Amino acid sequence: MQATPDEVLIGRIANGDRLAMQVLFARHHVRVFRFVVRLVRNETTAEDLISEVFLDVWRQAGRFEGRSAVTTWLLSIARFKALSALRRRPDEELDEETAGAIEDPSDDPEVALEKKDKSAIIRKCLTGLSAEHREIIDLVYYHEKSVEEVAEIVGIPENTVKTRMFYARKKLAELLKAAGIERGWP
Amino acid sequence: MNVLNKEQERFDVEALLPWHAAGTLSRRDADRVEQALASDRELQRRYALVREEFAETIHLNESLGAPSPRAMEKLFAAIDAEEARAPRRRASFDLTGRLSEFISGFAPRTLAWSAAAAALAILVQAAVITTVVVKDPNGPAAIGLANKPSDGSFAMVRFAAQATAADITNFLGAHKASMVEGPKPGGLYKVKLTDSKLPADEVGKIIKQMQEESKIVSFIAVVQ
Numbered sequence: 001m002q003a004t005p006d007e008v009l010i011g012r013i014a015n016g017d018r019l020a021m022q023v024l025f026a027r028h029h030v031r032v033f034r035f036v037v038r039l040v041r042n043e044t045t046a047e048d049l050i051s052e053v054f055l056d057v058w059r060q061a062g063r064f065e066g067r068s069a070v071t072t073w074l075l076s077i078a079r080f081k082a083l084s085a086l087r088r089r090p091d092e093e094l095d096e097e098t099a100g101a102i103e104d105p106s107d108d109p110e111v112a113l114e115k116k117d118k119s120a121i122i123r124k125c126l127t128g129l130s131a132e133h134r135e136i137i138d139l140v141y142y143h144e145k146s147v148e149e150v151a152e153i154v155g156i157p158e159n160t161v162k163t164r165m166f167y168a169r170k171k172l173a174e175l176l177k178a179a180g181i182e183r184g185w186p
Numbered sequence: 187m188n189v190l191n192k193e194q195e196r197f198d199v200e201a202l203l204p205w206h207a208a209g210t211l212s213r214r215d216a217d218r219v220e221q222a223l224a225s226d227r228e229l230q231r232r233y234a235l236v237r238e239e240f241a242e243t244i245h246l247n248e249s250l251g252a253p254s255p256r257a258m259e260k261l262f263a264a265i266d267a268e269e270a271r272a273p274r275r276r277a278s279f280d281l282t283g284r285l286s287e288f289i290s291g292f293a294p295r296t297l298a299w300s301a302a303a304a305a306l307a308i309l310v311q312a313a314v315i316t317t318v319v320v321k322d323p324n325g326p327a328a329i330g331l332a333n334k335p336s337d338g339s340f341a342m343v344r345f346a347a348q349a350t351a352a353d354i355t356n357f358l359g360a361h362k363a364s365m366v367e368g369p370k371p372g373g374l375y376k377v378k379l380t381d382s383k384l385p386a387d388e389v390g391k392i393i394k395q396m397q398e399e400s401k402i403v404s405f406i407a408v409v410q
Contacts, residue, residue: 029257030252058265145210
């Protein structure tokens with residue numbers, strides 16, 4: 001038995017079907033939450049934002065034209081909400097979090113290196129990337145979005161998507177090098 | 187291809203490696219990357235780095251956990267509030283949409299088998315109907331349709347919404363009636379009450395009896 005396609009659920013939601021809304025929420029809310037929490041770095045804020053994302057879906061389902069995947073649409077809304085929330089956040093709070101997020105990864109990784117845990121270091125360095133670089137890496141690797149879909153979600157040309165991904169990976173390599181992992185690239 | 191072009195091609199292919207690892211390239215681009223990987227050991231090494239990042243990004247995201255039920259509660263509270271303020275106008279029952287949705291749930295192979303089965307069923311049905319019409323002198327009347335609708339006494343009937351097909355069949359059988367036309371506008375059916383034309387008072391008696399079965403008949407009137 002195949003699951004009801006997302007596009008069909010959106011059609012039902014446009015007609016006010018709450019059950020379809022529950023199904024769509026159950027299907028996608030965890031991934032949308034993870035995308036948002038990686039951007040805003042605050043679980044409570046991310047929870048509030050995903051409620052707002054799906055409320056927008058409830059309101060705008062009738063306008064969904066199906067030209068892109070429903071998940072692409074969801075992530076576009078989520079990104080817009082997350083960036084708006086970041087803009088509203090007081091500067092001092094942002095600075096604290098940013099500082100926490102981009103702390104020199106050479107502290108913990110050194111300990112981790114002793115344990116020979118390369119995976120943990122890579123993950124630590126992934127969290128140390130800027131929001132722009134985290135976002136593109138997550139969209140490509142975790143949310144499995146194509147070049148075209150990333151371009152649509154982020155609102156940049158396809159060539160810029162490829163370039164931004166290249167620089168995100170380059171920055172990751174630099175962080176890894178600083179943490180003692182030389183990969184021989186770039 | 188000169189050296190400059192080769193370098194550019196390698197750079198272009200390398201830019202696609204993250205999407206190749208995620209399996210989100212078009213067939214054409216995926217083939218292009220595969221071809222380049224097959225003959226370039228340095229590219230293979232870089233692809234291994236991409237796959238490492240890919241795996242750790244998934245690991246990192248999966249460790250982020252999930253939102254609490256509060257997110258869903260907040261969403262549906264907001265939806266309830268919106269609906270209370272301005273109820274959304276629901277579209278009428280969309281049979282075509284439901285049918286499309288039902289069909290879209292099948293795999294292409296299933297659809298192909300269903301179409302073949304449906305075609306066979308139509309052929310068998312046609313054969314059975316032909317046999318009945320040819321062999322049975324009463325023709326379609328035997329299965330509920332009158333053969334000469336112009337003779338006899340008639341009524342227009344609208345069946346109750348809750349009446350099932352079996353109820354209607356039993357009802358017609360009990361009154362020795364048969365359906366000759368319909369549905370017409372308003373959900374009305376023309377029903378043949380008797381084969382010969384009866385006086386008005388006798389037709390009135392039959393109509394009254396039928397009217398008493400209100401679970402099946404919601405409206406009935408004599409047709410002259």
